[in-house]
Amino acid sequence: MTAKKENHSASNTSTQISKVKPLPLQKLDNSNFYQLNARSLKTLQQSQIPYSQDSHLTLAIDKWQASFNQYQKALNQDKGKELTKKIQEANQLRNSDFSIFKRSLAAFETSKRQTEKSAYTELTQIVKPFREIHRLDYEKESLEMDKLFNRLSSPEAIEHIETLGLKRFFENLKESQQEFETVFSHTTDIRSKANRYDTYQIRKNLQSAYLRVLKLCEILMELHGQSLYSELITLFNTSRQYYIEQLSHHSNKVAKNDKNIILQLPEPILQP
Numbered sequence: 001m002t003a004k005k006e007n008h009s010a011s012n013t014s015t016q017i018s019k020v021k022p023l024p025l026q027k028l029d030n031s032n033f034y035q036l037n038a039r040s041l042k043t044l045q046q047s048q049i050p051y052s053q054d055s056h057l058t059l060a061i062d063k064w065q066a067s068f069n070q071y072q073k074a075l076n077q078d079k080g081k082e083l084t085k086k087i088q089e090a091n092q093l094r095n096s097d098f099s100i101f102k103r104s105l106a107a108f109e110t111s112k113r114q115t116e117k118s119a120y121t122e123l124t125q126i127v128k129p130f131r132e133i134h135r136l137d138y139e140k141e142s143l144e145m146d147k148l149f150n151r152l153s154s155p156e157a158i159e160h161i162e163t164l165g166l167k168r169f170f171e172n173l174k175e176s177q178q179e180f181e182t183v184f185s186h187t188t189d190i191r192s193k194a195n196r197y198d199t200y201q202i203r204k205n206l207q208s209a210y211l212r213v214l215k216l217c218e219i220l221m222e223l224h225g226q227s228l229y230s231e232l233i234t235l236f237n238t239s240r241q242y243y244i245e246q247l248s249h250h251s252n253k254v255a256k257n258d259k260n261i262i263l264q265l266p267e268p269i270l271q272p
Contacts, residue, residue, distance in 0.1 A: 016230035018221045020214045023240045025207055027247055033203065034075055037068050037210060040239040049231050057220065057232075060213045067202070067209040074199040087138065090180040094145070095134045097173040102127060104169050119160035126151045138184060145177050 025033065044051075044061070052058050105127065108120040126148070133144040151157060152170065161170050214236055221229035 016221070016225070016227060017234045017237065018230065019218060020233055021237045021240055021244060023244050024247065025211075028243060030075060030199065030203065032243065033207075034071065036239065036243055037064075037071070037206060040210075040236055041065060041068060043235055043239055044232075047231075047235060049228065049235065051228065051232060053228065054220065057213070057216055060209070060216050064206075064209040064213050067206040070202050071199075071206045074202045077199070086183050087180070090176070090183045091138060091141075094141075094173070094176040094180045097169070097176045098134065098145075101166065101169040101173050102131065104166055105164065108164055115163055119163040123152075123157065123160050123164070123166075126157060138180075142177070142181060142184070149174060149177070 025036075028036065041064070051061065105120065105123055108116050111117050111120060130144055130148045133141050133148075136144065152161065161167050214233075217229050217232045217236070220226075221233060
């Protein structure tokens with residue numbers, strides 16, 4: 001009975017996949033490197049491959065998963081940095097809209113029309129204490145901007161704004177203020193939940209853990225020739241195939257002597 005099982009295993013070994021397809025991971029940007037690992041782990045978890053039968057392999061996969069979790073946190077930190085840039089851009093838009101509103105109001109300083117002169121005088125008295133709020137930090141500027149909006153939202157102020165044709169500029173300012181508040185609140189929330197991570201080092205750790213699993217599958221396949229390891233290698237090759245093809249395609253478009261270019265590929269859609 002045992003001999004029959006061994007013969008069956010040997011007859012299948014020649015047709016089983018025993019090697020992982022080469023893929024230069026250093027040429028993947030952080031986003032695609034994340035997607036590769038996410039896709040591989042998700043496919044592995046959804047598969048029926050009983051890899052838990054091998055304790056060494058299970059341990060290696062658990063370490064890979066743990067490294068991936070750390071990398072995910074590090075990328076969220078980087079996302080926070082991107083949002084910081086968005087805060088700056090939102091603040092610049094807000095300040096620009098306020099500047100346009102003030103300049104548009106100032107255009108009526110020399111008006112000879114009584115209704116415009118009155119509207120200009122009243123609005124100038126409201127705006128004057130807030131002229132320099134762009135020099136404050138983000139939070140203080142937002143508080144002062146809210147105070148300004150409260151004063152400009154009175155029926156009398158609204159009437160003056162409409163008299164001078166400033167409604168569009170006022171609405172633009174309110175819109176950019178709201179956009180700033182949204183971005184600022186989201187970024188603050190991410191920062192409060194995030195630790196500080198060394199993304200470069202954590203990526204190296206994840207790459208080592210990922211490659212360790214692949215190498216272990218190759219070694220175990222060579223030693224035992226069991227279909228379990230061949231199925232795992234096939235699964236990992238399937239996850240890698242998209243990036244292999246994309247890198248090959250994009251490499252034809254770059255200079256052959258540029259060995260260090262990081263290719264930003266379109267991200268694949270992970271199947272639910």
